[in-house]
Amino acid sequence: MTTNHTHHELNPEPAPRVEWAKHAPEVYKAMVRLDAAARKGVDPVLLELVKIRASQLNHCAFCLDMHSKDALAAGESLERIIQLSAWEESQHFYSPKEIAAIELTEAITVLTDGFVPDEVYEKAAKHFDEAELAQLIAAITVINAWNRFGVTTRAVPGHYTPGQFAH
Template structure:
């Protein structure tokens, strides 16, 4: 086993996860091999150490580790948010550590801060012939078959649909910038993989004059430079944390970052908008609403 093997494994995981339903968009981690040697008094075992540097807000894709790999992780700098197997999502700060059993799944591994970098030291005790230390986990729904609408929920439950529409109307008159809200709707729909809502909100943003260069980078907004304002970055980060609540737990760091930009009412209204779009995504996906683009093809 070589350090190159480990770095390549992380890179392959990242590439395999990339896509609209990926949980960890905005990935910008750097893996640096630090040590790789067979353990002399334990035949067949090796010790491998790597440093993982995370840019602000960056994350590793969800992944599983080799069935032979026992892992010790130590936060060198900053704060790392981590979820191992079915355990709680936790934030570990500089000087804190945790361990992962062989074959562990790592659904959350990211910088807990959107403004400061973080560094993690990962030490593997692993079978020397175990060449693949990191395997990507598939995330998001698989819906490769052509879509056919299952039912028209607006017709079946008009009262419920009207109630959702009332929340939508509230958001529109809440004072939040309309373009900002549509960007959030688009990002939430990317995470959930909702084709109907992706089509709708992309069209809405184009009508508002948003350039295609910006739309193309919504999924990777952290790397979008000056294309995204401070307010848009804060809204998109909050939308990701709230939408992925089962993984993130919406930590204090995410709340504090959002509150540094939005006042109390703005943040509540923004969270209502995020929750609404998650609801619409689930309705459209569950009942197979067909995107306008499909109707026009």
Template sequence: MQKRVNINSADPNALKAMMGLETYLSHISISKTLKELIKIRASQINRCAYCIDMHTKDALKNGETNQRIFLLNAWKEATEIFTHEERAVLAITEEMTLIRQKGLTDETYKNALQFFSENQIAEIIMAVITINAWNRIAISGLFQPGQAFA
């Protein structure tokens, strides 16, 4: 496998900016469970093996179940497994990750307002944006599951 740029060593300020987003996300009001579902689902869509590996492990450490992780790719059909709130977050995650298809639709946004404040929806949007950025960093750098980031 060809070696690619390591953003951490090539441009530490870029990594510092990304870590600023992570610091922000560590203080938001949405639960760790929702944050990990966002990270895993966006990473599945983007086919980022590095991030899927990392965030499924993090989710398990946080108390997530194997069953829910296994079914996350089919959350729309697993209606008894994911709560209405989780389903609203997963819909936002998918529409934003696949933004070129139709963007964040009014229907999805209005549904989320049933469960979350506008501030929380802003937090969810920022969580989706951040994991999509990390996915692009890992994929463009050919990061492999279990590999150290540095």
């Protein structure tokens, strides 16, 4: 059976709790600068994979919408984006370097599982030089901060267009 319902017909769109960027503009501007600094030297495709995976783990619908659209616009395949939530069973879609970055993303994002394991860090260190690794850690940390703003304020997904917030 096929349905022709749009997502707007199923449930009313929720409203965000607060427009945090409007009410804390200096914090928002600082986050934008931090994001720009963290992404320097990080491969753009890898960066989107990391942002999508962290956003999946943090259940940030707004960031999932944004980074999936940005990844698609940058030429990433739909298949790799879909498989990212099950990357451990779908490793053949990703390079060893991407897998190391995804593992590091999970370890940094889910700190309730303990510290970042040595084996995860060492695996990433084999694929990234120290400067790249520092930038990757910064990028992972920044997307986690964005996720926390998005989830806490209930930022509404679905309206983002690729490149909308390009700096």
